[in-house]
Amino acid sequence: MSDPSAKPVVRVHGLVSRFGTQVVHNGLDLEVRSNEIFGVVGGSGSGKSVLLRTMLGLRRPQGGSVELYGRDIHGLSPRERLDLVQSCGVTFQSGALISSLNVAQNIQLPLREYHPLPETALEKIAQLNLALVGLPPDAAGKFPAQLSGGMTKRAALARALSLEPKLLFLDEPTSGLDPISAAAFDELLLYLHSELKLTVVMITHDLDSLFRTCTRVGVIVEGRMISDTLAGILQNPHPWIHDYFHGPRAHAAQQGAHG
Amino acid sequence: MNTLTLQQDGAVWRLRLGGDWSLAQIGQIDRELNALPGSMLGTLICDWSRAERPGMAPVWLLLARLSALGAGESPTAGLQVRHEGGPPPTVAMLRKLMRDQRAAHAAPSTAPPASPGALGELGRWVVQEGAHASAAVGFFGRIAAVIGAMFSRPRALRIPSMARHIYEAGITAIPIVSLIAFLISVVVSYLGAEQLRKFGADIFVVDLVTIGVLREMGVLLTAIVVAGRSGSAFAAEIGVMQLNDEVDALRALGLNPVELLVVPRILALVIALPLLTVIADAMGLAGGALLSLIELRIPLVQFTVRMHEALGPTTFWAGLVKAPAFAVLIGMVGAYRGMQVRESARELGRLTTVAVVQSIFLVILADALFAVLFQKLDF
Numbered sequence: 001m002s003d004p005s006a007k008p009v010v011r012v013h014g015l016v017s018r019f020g021t022q023v024v025h026n027g028l029d030l031e032v033r034s035n036e037i038f039g040v041v042g043g044s045g046s047g048k049s050v051l052l053r054t055m056l057g058l059r060r061p062q063g064g065s066v067e068l069y070g071r072d073i074h075g076l077s078p079r080e081r082l083d084l085v086q087s088c089g090v091t092f093q094s095g096a097l098i099s100s101l102n103v104a105q106n107i108q109l110p111l112r113e114y115h116p117l118p119e120t121a122l123e124k125i126a127q128l129n130l131a132l133v134g135l136p137p138d139a140a141g142k143f144p145a146q147l148s149g150g151m152t153k154r155a156a157l158a159r160a161l162s163l164e165p166k167l168l169f170l171d172e173p174t175s176g177l178d179p180i181s182a183a184a185f186d187e188l189l190l191y192l193h194s195e196l197k198l199t200v201v202m203i204t205h206d207l208d209s210l211f212r213t214c215t216r217v218g219v220i221v222e223g224r225m226i227s228d229t230l231a232g233i234l235q236n237p238h239p240w241i242h243d244y245f246h247g248p249r250a251h252a253a254q255q256g257a258h259g
Numbered sequence: 260m261n262t263l264t265l266q267q268d269g270a271v272w273r274l275r276l277g278g279d280w281s282l283a284q285i286g287q288i289d290r291e292l293n294a295l296p297g298s299m300l301g302t303l304i305c306d307w308s309r310a311e312r313p314g315m316a317p318v319w320l321l322l323a324r325l326s327a328l329g330a331g332e333s334p335t336a337g338l339q340v341r342h343e344g345g346p347p348p349t350v351a352m353l354r355k356l357m358r359d360q361r362a363a364h365a366a367p368s369t370a371p372p373a374s375p376g377a378l379g380e381l382g383r384w385v386v387q388e389g390a391h392a393s394a395a396v397g398f399f400g401r402i403a404a405v406i407g408a409m410f411s412r413p414r415a416l417r418i419p420s421m422a423r424h425i426y427e428a429g430i431t432a433i434p435i436v437s438l439i440a441f442l443i444s445v446v447v448s449y450l451g452a453e454q455l456r457k458f459g460a461d462i463f464v465v466d467l468v469t470i471g472v473l474r475e476m477g478v479l480l481t482a483i484v485v486a487g488r489s490g491s492a493f494a495a496e497i498g499v500m501q502l503n504d505e506v507d508a509l510r511a512l513g514l515n516p517v518e519l520l521v522v523p524r525i526l527a528l529v530i531a532l533p534l535l536t537v538i539a540d541a542m543g544l545a546g547g548a549l550l551s552l553i554e555l556r557i558p559l560v561q562f563t564v565r566m567h568e569a570l571g572p573t574t575f576w577a578g579l580v581k582a583p584a585f586a587v588l589i590g591m592v593g594a595y596r597g598m599q600v601r602e603s604a605r606e607l608g609r610l611t612t613v614a615v616v617q618s619i620f621l622v623i624l625a626d627a628l629f630a631v632l633f634q635k636l637d638f
Contacts, residue, residue, distance in 0.1 A: 099603035111316075115282065121289045121320060128319040128353070131360045145602035164282050164314050195352050196315070 009034050009069060009167055009199045010055060016063030017050050024050050026223030028064070032216075037193055037200040038227075039210045041244065042220030048203045049093070051220070052171055055201070056090060057081070068167065086114065089160030093171045095152040097144040103130070103155045104140035107162045114163070129158040134188055150181035154188070161192070170202040174209045186212045207245075207253035219244070262310075263291040270301030277309040280317050288317045292324040299328060300337050308344030318349050322357055398517075398595050402525065405518045420523040421530075428489040428524075429531025433538060435488075436481050440539035443480060444472055444546035452554050461555045465565040468547030470574060477540040478578045479626055482585040485532055486618040490593035493524050494614035497597025498607040506598070521598070525590035532586035533579055540578065573638050581629050585622045592618040 010032040017025040024047035032038040042048050053059040055066055057073045066073050068084055076084060097106050104126040111117065111125060126140055133154040139147070147155060153173055160168060173189070174182040186209050192198055193213075204210055210217065211230065218227035221240050228236065234245050244250065262284060264275040274295075280288065303325070307313070329337040342350055375383065409415045451467040497520055500506050509516045544566070551557040557565075596614035600607050632638075 100605035115285050117286055117289055121285070124320055124323050125316045127360070128316060128356075131356045132315075136363070137360065143602065164316065195348070 007034070007070060008032060008067075009036075010038075010201060011067040011070070012051075012055065012064065013067075014064035015051070015054065015061050015066070017047060017054065017059075018062045023223060025061070025064075025220075028220070028223065028225045030218055030225050030227065032199060032201055034199055035193075035197055036215045037189070037202060037213050039214035039217045040201065040203045040220070041205070041210065041217060043240070046220040047223075048220060049171060052169055052201075052203055056088070056169060057085075086110070086163050087165050087167060089157075089163065089165035089168045091153070091156040091160050091168075091170050091173060093175065095144065095156040097147075097152065097155055097159065099144050102141050102143050103135075103147070103158075106144070106155065107159050109159070110163050125162070129162050132161060132192065133158045134184070149176050150178070150185070153177065153185060157188075161196075164196075166197070166199060168198050168200045170200065170204075172203055172205065174204065174206045179208070182206060182209060183212075185209075189213050207250050211253050261291065262288050263295070265295065272299050272301065272303045273306060274303060275306045275309060276313075276321075278311065280310040280313040282314040282316055285314070285317050285320070289320055292320055295324065295328065297328060302339045302341065303330065305340065305342045305346070306344040307342060307346040307350070310347075313347045313349060315349055315353065318347070319353050319357075322350075322353055326357070395595065398598070399591070401517045402522060402591065405515065405522045408518075415518055415522075416526075417519065417523045420519070421527045424524050424527030425531050427492070428485060428528055429535055432485060432488055432531075432535060436484050436535050436539050437542045439484060440472070440477060440480055440542040441546040443476060444468060444543035445550050447471060447476070448547045448550045449554065452550070456555070462557065462561075462565055464551055464555060465547070465557070465562055466569040468544065468551075469566050469569045472543035472547065473540055473570075473574050473578045475578065475626070475630075477543050478536045478581050478585065479622070481532060481535045481539045482582070482589065482622045483619055485528065485535065485586075486589045486622060487615055489524075489528065490589045490618040491611050491615045493590065493593030494597040494600075494611040495607065497521075497594055498600035498610060501598065501600045502602075502604075502607065516598075521590075521594040524594055525587060528586035528590040529583045532589075533582040536579055536582045540575070577633055577638055581626065584625060584629075588621045588625060589618045592621060 008031040010030065012028060012030040015025045015028040015030075016023070017028075028051070030051075040048050040051065050059065054061050055068070055073075057066070060074065068088065071080070071084070073081070073084065097103070098109065101109065104123065107126045107129045108122045111122060117125075123140075127137055130137060130139055135151060135154050135158065139151060139155065142151075144152060144155070157170075157173070170189075174185050177185060189200065189202075190213055193200060202209075202214065214230060216227060216229050217233050218225045219233065219236075219238075219241050221238060226233070226236065226238065226241065233241065236242065236245075262276065262278050262280060264277065266273045266275070278284070305321075325338070325340055330340045331338070405415060448464050448468045452461065452464045455461055455463050455467075497506070500520070506516045506520070509519060548559060548562045551562050552559060593614045596610040596617070600610050
């Protein structure tokens with residue numbers, strides 16, 4: 001599905017992350033190619049969210065480099081950095097919608113900042129993003145506290161999509177959702193991926209979601225990353241990876257995906 | 260650079276889309292779309308051959324505008340739209356999306372609810388205020404119940420928690436309370452000295468400072484500083500716990516949030532505020548003595564003697580007795596506003612502000628009532 005020779009969209013090389021004496025990443029390498037859905041997997045505390053924050057430039061690593069679209073994110077001028085930030089969409093685990101703004105205002109927030117537009121146009125664009133993520137038009141006026149978990153995740157995705165990024169970072173997009181909503185979110189992601197030609201980096205613990213959507217998977221073990229196609233990773237002899245993908249829950253998920 | 264050019268050829272309109280059609284140009288595109296004439300009938304051909312990098316939002320605005328101009332799917336629609344010149348795949352996708360959205364949510368009722376009128380507004384206000392008042396009384400009742408329960412169940416008195424709050428609200432407030440009491444006292448005695456000197460009654464500055472600081476200023480300044488420091492802290496701490504569902508978690512564990520969060524804070528203030536008041540009194544007197552020495556050349560010994568003459572038996576207690584009452588007001592308002600926080604960060608900020616403003620107001624109001632009461636009692 002993806003061309004191995006293609007230039008990587010995300011390239012992390014030799015990443016070292018430390019908190020005091022605790023080493024989280026120790027020479028982690030990662031490459032995500034264009035138009036992939038790349039799943040990041042790892043045990044609790046293995047540094048998945050730290051990796052995400054580092055890739056977004058929210059955290060400066062103790063060593064190594066992070067390149068997005070072939071450019072080191074720490075060597076950019078503020079202007080270039082702003083351009084780069086605008087070409088990435090992010091959703092956080094808890095949604096991180098601004099609680100004092102309603103859903104439409106949350107979606108319009110980056111648009112208002114970068115593209116001065118009349119209100120009518122902003123309203124239409126908010127409706128576009130709501131429709132893209134499968135939310136009803138009347139969700140626009142609701143405040144984050146009034147949304148269910150699934151709606152919050154979708155609204156966060158709508159905000160992430162509002163600047164039409166080509167690269168999307170998702171932190172546990174299906175966690176805390178019921179299986180039906182989670183499955184619907186998977187389908188939504190696949191739909192957006194195929195329609196908008198997105199590259200997606202997704203942290204997930206949801207094995208069903210992983211088997212359904214991801215084209216490649218990276219597993220963080222012992223501070224490094226082992227990445228492979230799903231079929232390849234299933235054959236990996238590393239004990240943790242074996243346990244992860246061959247536990248009782250993994251079997252059910254695989255059967256669900258293939259059956 | 261125009262992004263749109265419209266040509267008419269009989270009943271066929273040709274809309275050429277050119278230049279950058281990405282999100283970056285959306286402002287320009289929106290303006291030109293709104294400038295399209297509303298009188299087009301027949302067939303409209305959108306020519307995409309010269310549009311570069313079409314983005315979703317610009318295409319969506321184009322489709323929305325065309326649909327507002329009467330373009331439709333049915334053959335009877337006034338304006339038939341065709342997309343030519345290699346339209347980007349987004350066009351088909353967004354057209355489908357727009358159709359689906361229309362079909363699924365046809366004619367949402369957007370009629371605003373009828374305005375209730377002035378009488379209705381008044382009624383709503385009365386009901387709201389009534390609910391607020393009864394909630395406040397209920398809160399007071401819950402606190403009283405917890406304090407009552409302490410006599411039969413001493414564990415309900417949370418000593419470690421109280422100690423922490425005495426430290427945070429009391430000990431750490433000593434420097435600022437001392438400084439403010441000292442400086443204000445200097446200012447007041449300076450102003451008094453200016454006036455009294457005209458009558459040769461310099462020595463009465465001592466009476467002014469002693470009575471003023473001990474009866475009113477010491478306790479009032481302390482209460483206002485504590486309301487600003489601790490009233491806001493109580494509201495913010497409890498408010499964030501509300502936002503994180505921590506208060507609900509306590510309830511679900513069978514613990515009483517009033518007992519764990521509210522009462523220790525109020526009792527801590529009841530203990531800390533009188534102690535702070537004593538410190539403020541001392542610093543205020545020191546400020547007055549210093550100014551008398553420098554400005555009026557009243558030696559410290561004479562100041563002390565005169566101070567003892569000015570002191571009535573109740574002067575000191577008339578100030579100090581108010582401190583616990585102020586403490587209860589500040590603690591209750593702070594905790595109550597914190598418990599009211601729901602849903603958003605903005606609420607937290609608003610209610611913290613309300614807590615501080617209201618507790619300062621209540622402290623001053625209570626002080627006025629105390630003044631009247633002491634006058635009647637000749638205290």
